[in-house]
Amino acid sequence: MKLIKLDAIDSTNDFLKGLSVTQELENFTVVSAENQTKGRGQMGAVWNTEASKNLIMSVFVKDFVLNPNGIYQLNIATALAIIQVLKTFNIKDLSIKWPNDIMSANFKLGGILIENTFKSGGRISSVIGIGLNVNQTNFDNLPKASSMAVVADTVFDKEKILVLIVERLKANLALINTNSQGLWNEYLSILFKKGVPMPFKVKEKSFMGIITSVSAAGKLVVSLEDNSFVEFEVKEVQMLY
Known part of the structure; x- marks a missing residue:
């Protein structure tokens, strides 16, 4: 793992994408x-x-995902890596x-933004952005946000968490082409609500509806009151919890 530490940047994703254009980057x-002054979430949402x-x-x-149809597996591998690491720090009620x-529980600790580049010859490279609330305790005007420190009443070592997440991400990505169903099963077993x-x-x-699954393309599958099923794209539907 090659680690580049910055004091302040507009976006770590943008910085890393720019770097990948000017030089051949090694995996991880x-x-x-x-x-980060211009952090982004899904579909342009702001991450403060x-x-x-x-x-x-x-x-x-x-070069982990070999087919564009399997690109959502990057989301699964990354989300599971974070969950697996947080469990080792006794963060409760994770999903x-x-x-x-x-x-x-019902509070957001972090989020992921993955940006993919599809190159000639079918190669796929990705920049995986992770924002995780670690030691912040003030969430004024963010009633659904929390942090590891708030949940566990402990101050954490951010760099240790970073290293552990990358280690777990390596292990999970190695499973994409050997045990992708295992990743899917674990992801669906801890899907919120x-x-x-x-x-x-x-x-x-x-x-009213019931979340039943997520499709291979990453769409949310919801069962309706008439027993029919409907699939939703990201940002197309809002959960009222």
């Missing part, structure tokens, strides 16, 4: 920052973080809120 090149308190990192990987929010009747909202319309 990592960029971390103490502060308190300087020096949280883990802000991006990881470059290539993955589709598509890739890391939850403790799976099997629980709950309200959803699409645009201005609310309805």
Whole structure:
């Protein structure tokens, strides 16, 4: 693992993507920052973080996914890596809120943003951005956010967590082409609110449904009251929990 540490940057994902254009990066090149001024979440959502308190990192990987149809497996491998590491620190009630929010009970601890590049010859490289609330304790105006420190009442070593996440990510990515079903099974077993009747909202319309699965393409599969099933894209549906 090659680790590049930065004090402040607009976006670790953007920095690493720019680096990959100018040089041939090795797998698991990592960029971390103490502060990020233009952090992004899914579909352009803003990711705000308190300087020096949280883990802000991006990881470059290539040639693990061999088919664009299997690209969602990167999300699964990454989310599971984070969950597996947090379990070792006794963070309770962990789950993955589709598509890739890391939850403790009903509170968000972190999120993932993966940006893929499809090259000639079919090669796929990716920049995996991870934001994890580690030692921040003030979440004014963010009622659904929390951190490892709040959950466990402990101050954590961010760099140790970074190293452990990369180690677990390596192990999980190695399974993509040998035991992808095992990754899927573990991911679905800890999917936030799976099997629980709950309200959803699409645009201005609310309805009841039950999360049953996630499709191979990464769409959320919801069972409706008439026993039909519908699939939703990222940001197309809102869970009202």
